[in-house]
Amino acid sequence: MKNPVHTISELLTESFEIIDLSHTLVENIPAWPTHSRFGHTLYESYESGDIASHYQLVMSEHTGTHMDAPLHFIREGKAHYGVDKVNLQQVFGKAVVIDATDVPPNGTLSYQKINEWEEKNGTLLGGEIVLIRYGWDKRWDIRPRGNEFLKDWPGLGKDAAEYLVSKEVKAVGCDTLAIDSYVASDNPAHYELLGNEVLIIENLNNLQKLPKYSLFFAFPLKIGSGSGSPVRAVAFVPRIEV
Template sequence: MSEWIDITQPLYTGMPSWPGDTPFEFGLSAAKAENGVVNIGKFTTTTHIGTHVDAPFHFDDEGKRIADLDIHLYIGRTMLLDVTGNSSVGRTELEQHELKGAERILLKMTGEGSPDKFPEIIPYLRPDIGPFLKEKGVKLIGIDVPSVDPLDSKTLDAHHSLHRNGVMILENIVLQDVEVGEYELVALPLRIVGADGSPVRAVIRKIGG
């Protein structure tokens, strides 16, 4: 059986975060060296740090919160596709790939690993991708960049298009050394009541490998 591949960005103090967001910081609130019993860690962060999923409430006041989402969306068969070399990706680019009926797809858009600084520009998804994915029965899309929309977007057209078409969003996965093909995905969000998103530990395992 194939090994699980970790496609999660590591969380560490000083890691890149959205400009203006709460940066990730980890430290000890209690140390065994001082209390003689245990170390106890604490961290502060944003719900959209590193590898994470968006709940519809992130961009829609009437949208579902993270704890209300169906966990089955984040577990199961997925297709990993290479769409690097495109400044944006939509119906035209995906029509060139065989989705094989997968309900989840992961897009290698940059092929880069965990960045040491927040990018200034990223490849993004065009709004026509939502209807296309609905036609194909896709319920989740994962990307290796911080957002499905341009970083300076105020309208979040791709977010809304995916939401209207029943497609959940997984962002900031790491696909640098992963080959295209069919995989099993596990990327469960934390059950944070009322939250607009959640960091995840995303892993994949090759099917048939």
């Protein structure tokens, strides 16, 4: 009898392509203005006579492709918990990609737009991870070229966030700096999603490489009482569309 773990491994390797949805962490990548910037400092090196090489990392919990934990915006109550308490089932599972590349800078993705997507592609069933593709990742770059990524991005409208909560999705991801638009000073999507324990994944990359449906993973670091964590987001895409 075949080892079931071996069988699963063969199935994943032969039947699926892995798509990397994460940005590479290097110095001078885009960062929220009030957050610490990513630093990568050499501490030991072969050239200095050390037997090994290693670097010190300095970064915010919200560096690069990352997850927001509920306590990032929720001050108290049932949803006030950190990334170390996140149920990992919420960031693993069936993902759907909603194309929102027609949403203009500073605009919002509305409930109506999501409803139109459902009419064409099928109703959200609950338990999905919704990935919103604005195409904003093409602006990602190191400073100063990456400064265009840091302004005027579109976001998720309040009515759309409320609808996704009602559909019981597990998480919502985007390829912008934040789930709310650049001009949304009251952060309605953050409060609506995190307040209802729907996780947020920001700064995704390569969503244009995904079909409408895929198998998605984005596991966080287990940071005690962390408000968020960098993630390595990946999707498994069938090699033959069914």
